[in-house]
Amino acid sequence: MNTRRLVKSNEVVYCSKMLFKKQFTMVLLLVCVVRLAAADTLQLKDGGAVSGKILAEKSDALVVDLGYTVLLVPRNAVTSVIKSSTTGAGVRATPAPTGQFYATDSRPAAPRDVSSLVKQIGEAVVQVRTPEGLGSGFFVNEDGYLITNFHVIEGETEISVEVYQQKNGQLDRETYKQVKITAINKFQDLALLHIEDKNAPKFKPVTLGSSDALNVGDGVFAIGSPLGLERTVTQGILSTKTRQLEGELYLQTSAQINPGNSGGPLFNLAGEVVGVTNMKITFGEGLGFAIPVELVKSFLDHRDAFAYSTDNPNNPFRYLEPPSRTKVKAPAAK
Numbered sequence: 001m002n003t004r005r006l007v008k009s010n011e012v013v014y015c016s017k018m019l020f021k022k023q024f025t026m027v028l029l030l031v032c033v034v035r036l037a038a039a040d041t042l043q044l045k046d047g048g049a050v051s052g053k054i055l056a057e058k059s060d061a062l063v064v065d066l067g068y069t070v071l072l073v074p075r076n077a078v079t080s081v082i083k084s085s086t087t088g089a090g091v092r093a094t095p096a097p098t099g100q101f102y103a104t105d106s107r108p109a110a111p112r113d114v115s116s117l118v119k120q121i122g123e124a125v126v127q128v129r130t131p132e133g134l135g136s137g138f139f140v141n142e143d144g145y146l147i148t149n150f151h152v153i154e155g156e157t158e159i160s161v162e163v164y165q166q167k168n169g170q171l172d173r174e175t176y177k178q179v180k181i182t183a184i185n186k187f188q189d190l191a192l193l194h195i196e197d198k199n200a201p202k203f204k205p206v207t208l209g210s211s212d213a214l215n216v217g218d219g220v221f222a223i224g225s226p227l228g229l230e231r232t233v234t235q236g237i238l239s240t241k242t243r244q245l246e247g248e249l250y251l252q253t254s255a256q257i258n259p260g261n262s263g264g265p266l267f268n269l270a271g272e273v274v275g276v277t278n279m280k281i282t283f284g285e286g287l288g289f290a291i292p293v294e295l296v297k298s299f300l301d302h303r304d305a306f307a308y309s310t311d312n313p314n315n316p317f318r319y320l321e322p323p324s325r326t327k328v329k330a331p332a333a334k
Contacts, residue, residue, distance in 0.1 A: 001206075001211075002065065007296050008324050009158060011118065011292070015293065017055065019028075021207070021302065024095065028226075034132070034198050036290040038080065040052065040054045040064070040079070040081065041077065041082040042062060042064065042073055042078050042080075042081055043079045043080045043081070043082070043104065044077055044078060044079065044325070045077055045078070045079055045301050046297075046298075046301070047061050047210070047212070047294055047296070047297065049289055050064060050066075050071065050073060051066075052064040052066040052071070053065040054063050054081070058075075058077075058188070058286050059333050060074065060075055061073060061075055061219050062075065062078065073133075080104060081102045082195070086109045087251065101140065101141060101145070101183070101209065101241075101300055101301075101303075102106065102140040102141055102205070102208055102214050102297070102300055103140075103141070103205060103206075103207045103210050103238070103323050104207060104209070104215045104297075105209075105272065109270035109271075109272070110270070111219070111268075111270060112269060112270065113271035114179065114221050114233065114235055114269070114273065115161070117221075117267065117269070117271040118221075118223065118257070120271060121204075121206060121271050122164070122223060122231065123164060123166060123171075123203075123204040123205045124138050124139045124203070124204045124205055124265075125137070125138050125164075125206075125223040125224065125231070125264060125265060126138065126139070126146060126162060126163050126164075127161070127162040127225045127230050128146075128148045128152055128153065128160075128161055128193070128263060128280075129153070129159070129161070129162065130153060130156040130158060130159055130160075131153070131156065131158055132155075132156065134152075134225060134228055134259065134260055135148055135149060135152030135153075135194065135224075135225070135257075135261075135262040135263040135264070136152075136223075136224035136225050136242045136261055136263045136264030136277075137152075137161065137204065137263045137264065138205075138265045139203045139205040140205055140206065140208070141203075141205045141296065142202040142203050142204070142205055143194075143202070143203075144194055144195035144196070144200055145171075145182065145189065145190070145192060145193070145194050146161065146193050146194075146205055147191070147192060147193075147260045147263065147276060147296060147300075148193060148196070148262075148263030148274060149189050149190065149191065149276065149278050150184050150185065150188075150189045150190055150191045151189055151262065151278070152191070152262050152263045153184075153191050153193070154186070155182060159181070159193065160175055160177045160179060161176045161179055161193070161195055162174070162175050162176075162230065163175075163176065163203065164230070164231060165201075165204075166281065167178055167281045171231075176195045176197045177198040178195065178197040178199060179194070179195055179196070179198070180193065180194045180196050181193060181308040182194045182203075182303065182307070182308060183299070183303040183304075183306040183307050184306060184308050184309055185299050185306050187280050187289060188291065190276065190296065190299045191263075191289040192294070192300070192303055192306075192319075194298070206265060206272070206273045206296070207272045207273070207299060208272065208293050208296065209268055209272025209273060209274050209291065210272075210274065210294070210296060211241065211251055211274045211275055211292040211293050212239050212266060212292075212294065214241060214251075214274055216237075216238055216240055216241060217237055217238065218237060218238045218268065218269070219235070219236075219237055219238075219268070219269045220235070220236060220237065220238050220253055220255055220266055220267060220268055220269070220274065220275075220276050221233060221234065221235040221236070221255055221266075221269075222253075222255045222257060222261060222264060222265065222266050222267070222288075222290075223255075223264060223265060223266050223267070224257075224260060224261035224262075224263075224264030224265075224277065225260040225262050225264070226257070226258035226259065226260040226261050227259060228260055229259055229260070232261075234256040234257070235255055236253050236254030236255030236256070236288075237250060237253065237254050238252070238287060239252055239253055239254055240242065240288075241253040241254045241292075243289060244313065245279075245289065249292070250289040250290060250291065250317050251274070251283075251289065251291075251293070252265065252287065252288070253287055253288050253289070253290060254265060254286035254287075254323050255286075255288055256285070256286065256288065257265070257267040257277050257280040257288030257289070258280065261288075262277065262279070263276060263277070263278070264276070264277050264293060265277070265334045266290040273293055274293050275290030275291055275292055275293055275298075276290055276291040276293070276296060277288065277289070277290045278291055278323065
């Protein structure tokens with residue numbers, strides 16, 4: 001298995017394949033959050049929320065009374081709606097608007113035991129294979145779109161995905177080889193793949209949660225293929241939410257992360273993805289790191305900007321025109 005090391009402040013960090021130096025500028029999303037008593041809440045794609053009384057629900061927008069003004073919120077900017085309740089009990093989010101690329105849930109979910117969660121969401125986690133190595137990944141929707149790390153598929157032209165699905169009470173393994181790279185962000189180490197096999201069924205996706213809602217010490221667990229051992233589950237806690245490495249902030253976890261876990265999901269105890277595992281400290285135990293899920297949401301929301309294309313400036317690969325042969329004329333005699 002191909003590994004790569006990065007030395008910084010006497011720490012050695014490695015992952016399943018090449019770990020590149022990341023340089024990028026974070027874009028700050030400004031969200032106005034208005035809170036009213038007994039108000040409806042609109043969860044927005046950028047992670048923010050708008051609270052107020054919904055006056056009307058149109059096909060393309062929601063009309064919300066904020067108390068001091070009325071706001072028109074486009075439906076394509078809303079991920080879910082929480083209706084107000086006089087008792088506060090039984091508040092549930094409505095389904096995401098048609099065309100939503102991934103699933104989120106704004107409802108506060110009670111923690112559950114890891115064993116039952118693995119049975120429920122384990123099918124959404126896959127193994128990503130290339131001629132040079134392997135990593136992990138997870139489906140973000142039922143149409144075969146999945147997230148993994150950029151370094152797992154970096155420079156590869158042959159990619160296959162192994163999926164494990166429940167059939168007749170047991171897991172069946174299926175390998176899909178028609179896999180397309182849809183979008184990449186090498187600076188945040190993220191890649192979006194799509195299974196395009198003609199016989200591919202509908203897949204079971206994950207729900208994306210919020211790493212901002214986590215507290216240090218909260219329980220988390222990872223599912224992946226460390227050293228090729230597929231469907232391995234490791235459990236730990238969130239050690240810190242703001243570990244800086246190479247100018248970026250990562251979630252640090254005591255859940256064991258090893259080569260092959262790269263690109264796999266880090267879950268909270270509600271079964272929601274809160275991060276994407278991508279590296280660890282070499283000479284140490286229980287020192288794993290994950291990309292916060294907020295960066296994953298931003299990547300998916302703006303996937304067209306990161307589309308894998310030779311004409312896209314975000315694409316790290318450049319294909320030059322081959323040199324042409326030209327006849328060199330001899331200098332004229334004097």
